[in-house]
Amino acid sequence: MRRICAFGLALAFIAAVTVPAAAQKYPSRTVSVIVPYPAGGSVDGVARILVQKLNETVGQQFIVENRAGGASGIIGASAVARAPSDGYTLLVSASVHVINPFLYKNLPYDVVKDFTPVTLIADGPLIVATTPSVTANNLKDFFEQVRKAPNKFTFGTTSLGSASHLAIELLKRDAGLDTLVVPYKGTAPALTDLVSGQIQLLADPMLSSLPLARAGKIKALGLTSLKRAAAAPEIPTVEESGMKGFEFVSWYGLWAPKNLPPDVNAFLQGAVAKVLALPEVRKRLSEIGFDPIGGSSEQFAKYIDTEMAKYAAIIRDAKIGVKQE
Numbered sequence: 001m002r003r004i005c006a007f008g009l010a011l012a013f014i015a016a017v018t019v020p021a022a023a024q025k026y027p028s029r030t031v032s033v034i035v036p037y038p039a040g041g042s043v044d045g046v047a048r049i050l051v052q053k054l055n056e057t058v059g060q061q062f063i064v065e066n067r068a069g070g071a072s073g074i075i076g077a078s079a080v081a082r083a084p085s086d087g088y089t090l091l092v093s094a095s096v097h098v099i100n101p102f103l104y105k106n107l108p109y110d111v112v113k114d115f116t117p118v119t120l121i122a123d124g125p126l127i128v129a130t131t132p133s134v135t136a137n138n139l140k141d142f143f144e145q146v147r148k149a150p151n152k153f154t155f156g157t158t159s160l161g162s163a164s165h166l167a168i169e170l171l172k173r174d175a176g177l178d179t180l181v182v183p184y185k186g187t188a189p190a191l192t193d194l195v196s197g198q199i200q201l202l203a204d205p206m207l208s209s210l211p212l213a214r215a216g217k218i219k220a221l222g223l224t225s226l227k228r229a230a231a232a233p234e235i236p237t238v239e240e241s242g243m244k245g246f247e248f249v250s251w252y253g254l255w256a257p258k259n260l261p262p263d264v265n266a267f268l269q270g271a272v273a274k275v276l277a278l279p280e281v282r283k284r285l286s287e288i289g290f291d292p293i294g295g296s297s298e299q300f301a302k303y304i305d306t307e308m309a310k311y312a313a314i315i316r317d318a319k320i321g322v323k324q325e
Contacts, residue, residue: 026087026264027060033090036076036097038068041187042205042288046122046252047092049284053275072100072161074107081109083257085116087264091255092121098308099161102315105322116260117300119269121276123251124290125225126167126203127210128238129218133197139222139241142201143175154180156199158187160323163250166311167203167224169318174243194218205250206231206289224248231289251307252290253300265297 035047047064054062067076073093077100083089091097098111109115128139136142146153155172157165160183168181182199184190187208194202195217202209203224210232213220222238223229226247238246254272256265275281276292285292295303 026267027058027062029061029088031060031062031088031090032065033062033092034065034067034076034080035092036067036069036073038186039066042207042250043092043094043252045207045288046285046290049281050092050121050254050272050275053278053281054271057274058271072104072159073097074100074104077111077115078108080255080257081114085257085259085261087256087260087268089257090118090268091115092252093255094163095251095307095311096159096162097253097255098304099166099311099315102308102312103161103320103323112304114258115255116258116265117297117304118254118256118260118265119272119297120293120295120300120303121252121254121272122285122290122292123249124205124288125223125229125249126163127206127213127220127232127235128167128171128201128203128222128224129194129209129213129220130200130202131194131197132216132219134200134219136221137219138236139238139243142221143177146175146177146179150177150179153200154182154198155201156190156193157181157183157202158190158204159183159185161315161320163205163248164190164203166314167248168201169320170246170248170314171201171203171238171243173314173317174246191218203248210289229289231287251293253304269294269296 033047033051035044037043051062051064067079069075073096077091077097080089080091100107101111130142136145155168157168165183172179187204190202193199212218220235222241223235224238226237226239228237273294276294282292
């Protein structure tokens with residue numbers, strides 16, 4: 001996937017040079033980049049890196065707007081779905097954006113029909129961590145402890161349907177565990193309860209978990225990528241703990257309302273590709289556990305289709321119920 005997207009990034013960069021003249025008028029005023037989560041989280045962090053460099057390279061004013069109001073991101077996404085299709089209201093969100101249809105009956109939008117997928121921005125593994133009072137130092141030993149006393153262990157997730165949630169459910173399924181999973185309303189309360197020992201397992205992006213692991217406040221047991229991360233080479237992969245082929249990433253994309261004009265779409269793809277190719281951006285993303293990707297709108301749409309099929313299977317196997325929104 002990453003090799004394909006790297007090629008797509010190059011194509012998008014070429015598109016930035018060859019877009020029609022009409023697109024050269026865009027943007028002529030402020031572009032709102034809506035992040036449907038509070039400031040300080042992983043999505044917000046990626047969005048602010050992107051927006052800062054877009055302002056420097058495009059020469060216009062892109063601003064981040066945090067439209068929180070629920071960990072699922074529905075309020076912010078709704079605002080983008082209702083916005084004019086002119087490229088002046090954009091959405092940066094995580095994979096939960098395309099997971100929500102499997103979890104909520106009455107979404108106020110269709111994640112496929114009501115949005116234009118502009119480009120995939122970045123992805124990164126999750127740190128699977130436990131609380132320091134747990135004696136296990138790797139996932140294999142941790143799961144053995146859970147099997148012996150399942151009622152003594154509670155797993156947490158940062159929100160219903162998040163990458164954190166589905167990664168935990170996938171771990172449970174592949175390890176053959178039957179353990180209570182508690183969804184929190186955000187990263188901060190989930191990490192707080194992990195630190196205090198109220199829950200014993202959490203999967204969370206490196207941006208928020210790695211500092212706590214390095215400070216000894218939580219214990220990192222594994223990384224959900226197939227290879228170790230340059231930002232944290234000391235953390236083994238889940239695969240190294242015996243779960244062959246296990247891989248699950250948290251990814252972040254850029255969307256616009258449906259029917260975005262093709263020339264504006266091409267301009268945005270090219271501008272993002274240029275930003276993601278900058279050495280300082282690649283370095284900053286790497287430091288917080290993310291790999292820049294890029295690519296075309298068509299590639300992003302195909303990636304979404306593939307990911308939605310994977311998520312549907314995990315949710316079905318975990319028997320996660322559909323809720324009213």
